[in-house]
Amino acid sequence: MSTAAPGRTPAIALTRVGKTYPGGVRALDDVSLTVEHGTFLAVMGPSGSGKSTLMHCAAGLDSPTEGGIAIDGHEIAGLSETRRTELRRERVGFVFQSYNLVPSLTVEDNITLPLRLAGRSPDREWLRTLVARVGLADRLGHRPGELSGGQQQRAAIVRALVTRPAVVFADEPTGALDLRGAHEVLRLLRELVDELGQTVVMVTHDPAAAARAHTALVMADGRVVETLREPTAPELADRLVALGEK
Numbered sequence: 001m002s003t004a005a006p007g008r009t010p011a012i013a014l015t016r017v018g019k020t021y022p023g024g025v026r027a028l029d030d031v032s033l034t035v036e037h038g039t040f041l042a043v044m045g046p047s048g049s050g051k052s053t054l055m056h057c058a059a060g061l062d063s064p065t066e067g068g069i070a071i072d073g074h075e076i077a078g079l080s081e082t083r084r085t086e087l088r089r090e091r092v093g094f095v096f097q098s099y100n101l102v103p104s105l106t107v108e109d110n111i112t113l114p115l116r117l118a119g120r121s122p123d124r125e126w127l128r129t130l131v132a133r134v135g136l137a138d139r140l141g142h143r144p145g146e147l148s149g150g151q152q153q154r155a156a157i158v159r160a161l162v163t164r165p166a167v168v169f170a171d172e173p174t175g176a177l178d179l180r181g182a183h184e185v186l187r188l189l190r191e192l193v194d195e196l197g198q199t200v201v202m203v204t205h206d207p208a209a210a211a212r213a214h215t216a217l218v219m220a221d222g223r224v225v226e227t228l229r230e231p232t233a234p235e236l237a238d239r240l241v242a243l244g245e246k
């Protein structure tokens with residue numbers, strides 16, 4: 001697992017975070033977590049374990065009931081919705097199961113959309129580097145409907161990276177892909193971490209996907225119950241089976 005640069009603040013830091021929904025449903029229960037820059041973290045757990053709530057709170061999409069959350073050293077607790085939105089735009093990238101590409105826009109316009117919304121111009125050299133790495137340099141003028149599922153997800157990954165975020169959150173990024181497309185996307189995410197120093201937090205139900213990460217967290221009942229370094233798919237599958245039998 002990568003180590004942090006001396007003196008550098010973590011990409012994500014959660015301190016005793018809890019989340020209780022109306023009706024008393026406890027989705028997160030006293031979760032503390034540090035994600036250093038340049039690491040790939042997978043979050044797994046059975047349905048209802050709290051993994052999606054963890055991602056939503058850590059990314060500033062939802063507010064915890066208690067505890068502290070910092071993104072790249074910026075504490076988000078107590079921020080207004082407007083400031084949280086600005087912080088997400090500046091520091092966070094998102095990749096979802098559905099690609100969320102605008103059908104009427106070209107691939108290039110989809111990729112650069114977050115920058116235009118922020119009133120910024122793209123760094124053309126960085127954009128060229130990204131699209132070349134993901135194999136989309138000759139697809140920038142195409143519409144999303146002209147791309148395969150794997151290509152669309154790779155375009156979504158470039159869109160998440162074009163703002164140079166501190167962390168990319170990937171929510172079931174291979175859920176809509178066939179085996180080949182899933183393999184390509186997971187290989188790409190690992191390469192982005194190992195070769196470009198990107199930080200990725202991925203929520204997944206798939207042990208084979210989680211095994212691509214440096215570290216996997218296993219959640220149950222709103223808590224982190226186990227942390228595995230350099231996990232393998234069989235041991236992750238065994239953990240999920242064991243949790244399902246409890």
